[in-house]
Amino acid sequence: SLGSLQLPDEQDIRAVVAPDQTSIYTFSPQRFAIWDARVDIDPVSPQPTIAIETPGNDPDEVIISPNRLTAIMSELNGERDVLELNTGRILAMLPASPGNTPDFRYSGDGRRFARFLNETTIRVQTSNTARPVADITVPEGARFYELDHTGSRLATVDHEKVDLLSVSSNDPAIAPLQHELDVTAIAFDRAAIRLVTATMDGTIHTWDIHTGRRNSSYLVPLRSIDSIRFSPDGKLLHLHNTRGDDLIIDAKTGETIAEPGGSWVMSDDWSTIISGSDPSRLQISRTDASV
Numbered sequence: 001s002l003g004s005l006q007l008p009d010e011q012d013i014r015a016v017v018a019p020d021q022t023s024i025y026t027f028s029p030q031r032f033a034i035w036d037a038r039v040d041i042d043p044v045s046p047q048p049t050i051a052i053e054t055p056g057n058d059p060d061e062v063i064i065s066p067n068r069l070t071a072i073m074s075e076l077n078g079e080r081d082v083l084e085l086n087t088g089r090i091l092a093m094l095p096a097s098p099g100n101t102p103d104f105r106y107s108g109d110g111r112r113f114a115r116f117l118n119e120t121t122i123r124v125q126t127s128n129t130a131r132p133v134a135d136i137t138v139p140e141g142a143r144f145y146e147l148d149h150t151g152s153r154l155a156t157v158d159h160e161k162v163d164l165l166s167v168s169s170n171d172p173a174i175a176p177l178q179h180e181l182d183v184t185a186i187a188f189d190r191a192a193i194r195l196v197t198a199t200m201d202g203t204i205h206t207w208d209i210h211t212g213r214r215n216s217s218y219l220v221p222l223r224s225i226d227s228i229r230f231s232p233d234g235k236l237l238h239l240h241n242t243r244g245d246d247l248i249i250d251a252k253t254g255e256t257i258a259e260p261g262g263s264w265v266m267s268d269d270w271s272t273i274i275s276g277s278d279p280s281r282l283q284i285s286r287t288d289a290s291v
Helices: none
Strands: 014-017 023-027 031-036 050-053 070-074 080-084 089-094 112-118 121-126 132-137 144-147 153-158 161-166 183-188 194-199 203-208 214-219 225-230 236-241 246-250 256-258 263-266 272-278 281-286
Touching: 023 070, 112 132, 112 144, 121 153, 144 183, 153 183, 161 183, 161 194, 194 225
Parallel strands: 183 225
Antiparallel strands: 014 023, 023 031, 031 050, 070 080, 080 089, 112 121, 121 132, 144 153, 153 161, 183 194, 194 203, 203 214, 225 236, 236 246, 246 256, 263 272, 272 281
16 A cells, blocks of 8 residues: 545645656646655645646646656646656647547557647657647547557548648548447557557447458447447456446457446456445456356
8 A cells, every 4th residue: 555645735636656656656636746656745745846836727628648758737717737757747738629529639658749720730749849740630520439459640630531640741541431320439459450449339349550451340239339448458447437447358359348337447458347336345357257
């Protein structure tokens, strides 16, 4: 156990453990703070290693990079700060996203992020310096998008159509991927070989992103899916829908592996799930068998 942080003057706190597990980052409407996880923290007068005032920051709108090295924080006026987490240094201050365009997206490895400059242009930038990498022209009407693991490809969604674009050349990587119904979520695998898409009726499609061939399709017992994630080894998928339901499935067959309910967390390697709707009882299970 790393102990506990008692911060009586702060509410709506979001906490993240650093990759090396030596620090804890906390976000609140008042400040961003870094805490040393290797020492006992005074419960009466807790003092962080670094604290930066962030009045009006919404912890729910903080976007943390997958490698937990940077984060993008919102301000009251809609502008965003790109923050280096281990130092608290602000790398860049970015203008608010135009209109109703989708929010920022990180690549799977966290080394790049993307944002809309206008309704038809997405800028890809490095996470550690916020240096622009490329401006990508996307089809008009794109409702949301995702970067692949390294930030070298971009997939945009416009109702039943998914376009795959090359970040380096600003050209279509393959022909558009057509669906029978509106696409509600997409995800690249870590190896940048497969793209998984979900349609509004709960159908999951797997595509070869080099050829555009549809490798498989299956229906899952979850509708209105708004988020998909691959496990690190690419064998499992985590599906989440607009009602807050979650499902862990076999990526190849669609077989249900787990249906975590209530509050739950999963280990970084996806091998273990801890869940519980009863405050006095936690259930620990593995994604290959219950224990």
